[in-house]
Amino acid sequence: MQATIYKSTGSWYVAKSATGEFLQARLPGIFKIDGDITSTNPIAVGDEVTISMEDGGQDTAVITDIAERKNYIVRSSPQSRHKKHIVAANLDQAVLVCTVREPRTSQGFIDRFLVTAAAYHIPAVLVFNKKDVYKAKDIEKFAHWKEVYESIGYTVLLTAAAAGEGIRELEQVLHNKTSLLSGHSGVGKSTLINQVLPDLQLKTKNVSGWSGKGMHTTTFAEMFDLPGGGRLIDTPGLREFGIVDIPKAELSHYFLDMQPYLNSCQFNNCQHLDEPGCAVKEAVEAGEIDMERYLSYVAIWHSIGEKDY
Numbered sequence: 001m002q003a004t005i006y007k008s009t010g011s012w013y014v015a016k017s018a019t020g021e022f023l024q025a026r027l028p029g030i031f032k033i034d035g036d037i038t039s040t041n042p043i044a045v046g047d048e049v050t051i052s053m054e055d056g057g058q059d060t061a062v063i064t065d066i067a068e069r070k071n072y073i074v075r076s077s078p079q080s081r082h083k084k085h086i087v088a089a090n091l092d093q094a095v096l097v098c099t100v101r102e103p104r105t106s107q108g109f110i111d112r113f114l115v116t117a118a119a120y121h122i123p124a125v126l127v128f129n130k131k132d133v134y135k136a137k138d139i140e141k142f143a144h145w146k147e148v149y150e151s152i153g154y155t156v157l158l159t160a161a162a163a164g165e166g167i168r169e170l171e172q173v174l175h176n177k178t179s180l181l182s183g184h185s186g187v188g189k190s191t192l193i194n195q196v197l198p199d200l201q202l203k204t205k206n207v208s209g210w211s212g213k214g215m216h217t218t219t220f221a222e223m224f225d226l227p228g229g230g231r232l233i234d235t236p237g238l239r240e241f242g243i244v245d246i247p248k249a250e251l252s253h254y255f256l257d258m259q260p261y262l263n264s265c266q267f268n269n270c271q272h273l274d275e276p277g278c279a280v281k282e283a284v285e286a287g288e289i290d291m292e293r294y295l296s297y298v299a300i301w302h303s304i305g306e307k308d309y
């Protein structure tokens with residue numbers, strides 16, 4: 001029987017069968033996966049699998065096969081630096097919840113997320129939450145980021161999840177799609193989910209008096225059906241989002257604002273750093289590429305292969 005994975009803890013899974021039933025599923029002791037993914041979790045949320053009912057079991061199933069993934073997002077495994085952790089598979093879009101304040105999401109983090117999504121050909125959406133606490137300077141910052149990212153082609157929304165503002169627009173963006181929701185701990189993911197899935201009261205935690213670090217209230221990735229159609233995947237608070245598998249030399253391909261210039265550099269292996277005749281740097285100087293985006297590029301470029309995120 002075909003089923004979709006809605007929850008993955010690494011040792012057991014929740015699968016929704018083609019007939020709409022939720023079942024607890026496990027992997028048999030020996031489970032072979034095609035391909036070369038060395039991952040700490042062979043099956044991830046969003047995976048399409050084949051299951052068979054366990055002998056004698058009423059509502060427990062064994063996963064016997066996994067369908068080829070349309071795409072997936074990975075990060076370095078929290079347990080092992082050399083392994084990957086598949087965050088979710090078969091996505092239509094990746095939504096990053098960010099905040100300009102309490103806590104401020106760094107542009108470097110946003111850009112690493114966007115690079116990763118681009119590398120896996122997953123459209124990305126930025127949702128800036130906690131609008132209600134933004135001061136004039138923060139609104140300016142948001143307006144700048146909105147202009148920069150929309151001009152690249154990303155969808156940018158502004159919400160005040162706790163007050164229910166901007167939720168209609170978010171629902172429209174999520175409609176009939178499978179969306180991965182991520183973001184740092186404390187940006188308001190659970191609060192947003194509670195707005196679009198009112199039946200499901202996720203625990204939110206109070207981070208008033210925010211001092212940088214928060215406890216994770218969400219531990220495992222989980223997928224939910226949206227009432228109007230579509231699915232939403234909630235992930236554990238991601239403090240880090242790894243760029244895995246992207247060679248340094250290819251990084252600029254995933255900066256979508258750099259793409260139009262890449263063939264115009266003097267050297268065809270130009271890394272857009274100190275090389276003469278670099279069309280990307282000329283575009284930055286001409287204000288056609290945002291300077292902070294370029295600085296993110298340089299920072300990410302230097303970090304690849306030298307340290308794990």
Ligand SMILES: Nc1nc2c(ncn2[C@@H]2O[C@H](COP(=O)(O)OP(=O)(O)OP(=O)(O)O)[C@@H](O)[C@H]2O)c(=O)[nH]1
Nearest residue numbers: 160161162185186187188189190191205206207237
């Ligand atoms: N001022 C303000 N606070 C908000 C808003 N949305 C959420 N919060 C608060 O921010 C804190 C964190 O919200 P959560 O929804 O738990 O954040 P989260 O992203 O799910 O956090 P993790 O589960 O740790 O990943 C809570 O105290 C919320 O009440 C908002 O729009 N404005």
Ligand SMILES: [Zn+2]
Nearest residue numbers: 265270272278
């Ligand atoms: Zn160049």
